[in-house]
Amino acid sequence: MTDFDDTWLPKPENLTLLSDEVHVWRIHLDRPESELQDLAATLSSDELTRANRFYFPEHRRRFIAGRGILRSILGNYLGVVAQEVKFDYEPRGKPLLASSFAQSGLLFNLSHSENLALCAVNYSRQIGIDLEYLRTTSDLEGLAQRFFLPREYDLVRSLPDEQKSKVFFRYWTCKEAYLKATGDGIAQLEKIEVALTPTEPARLQIFPDWHLLELVPDNNCVAAVAVAGFGWQLKCWQY
Template identity: 65%
Template sequence: MTAPNHLWLPAPTDLTLLPDEINVWRINLDQPEPQLQNLKNTLSSDEIARAERFHFPQHQQRFIAGRGILRSILGRYLSIKASEVQFNYQQRGKPVLAETFAKSGLEFNLSHSQELGLCAVNCQREIGVDLEYIRPVSDLEALAKRFFLAREYEMLRSLPSDQKQQAFFRYWTCKEAYLKATGDGLSQLEQVEIFLTPTEPAKLRISQDWSLFELAPANNYVAAVAVANSGWKLKCWQY
């Protein structure tokens, strides 16, 4: 299922998350300096330390924007200030809400590429999102052979040259969204089977207990959301 660009709407002021909904937020990571400072003021000391470890100022700024806006979004659902949101981190570094907020049932995941970010939110179910900017990959077929299953690799190879790039990144985002939802690492990429064609939406072959949504957040970007269970309604908000 693909959500075209025009579905990214301003979020309502009375934001609610129904039990059968997934909310996906599109985030601009290139924020003006005054807004960036406001966002930085909501971060914890360990988040600021992480930002400062980036060598390039642009990467620092995008990290601050991503984490600050994530806090702002989660704060809206929790009815608290962005600075009051607290995180724990799973074994592979995936942020989750601290135990203090366990009763909310809120699950989320964040991904970013270049100047864009996506944040996916739902209630109670494991969720993962991945976003990729479609860029030239010199050894695309070699990477596909290494990380994809044989059927996926053969499908990619069969495509005309001008379609291979997009198909590669579609496979990649679908696999990584699922692995981020389950908390598994990229070493498992070749164990997650995806069925897709240039004209059909992707499907997860690994399990019937998962839903997979493909998104088109902007030109030259592809993204995917994987979430446990089925019957979800997708809403796409522009932050």
């Protein structure tokens, strides 16, 4: 697993994404009000409508920050201003670049939890990322039994209480990252086999053409990125 302290680098002045690179951006969603106003000005009308549907102001502000910064990041790669970035949506709601940007080959995936978001970007490879804050979960063993394979459930159940939550969410993020990359839903969680231990990094079983990498974007959360194929290099940026 990666140590976030020496991995997340400041945003470079001249950003270049090579064909053999995967970039992951760490985004703090609690931004100053003045910045939020600037970010909101880049959103489309449907995004603003979505933002205004949130009951809690905190959730609305974080949505504006996440979507506005996503537009800024993608605009840098595409060579356009943030408000010119256009999205289409898959049936499950996953955003992807509109067909007008298809020639770029740019693919991305976004995940957020609490006040943090991660955005993974690359050219041409299917990619998925998932992020979860470590938190107390009622009936954690029951959830593991429902969504995990028997050997995964057995590992979670066998651990001391202080280790259960982290291993549970490591399993969850690894499975979810792969499913987000392929576009499959959460109902497939129990079909994705992940091999890991409390001290060893995770590996995807059965899917030899995929690479899975765990990330540690903050002290109290876990994350994973799944990328089709091998021979790529990871760079992590702080927005």
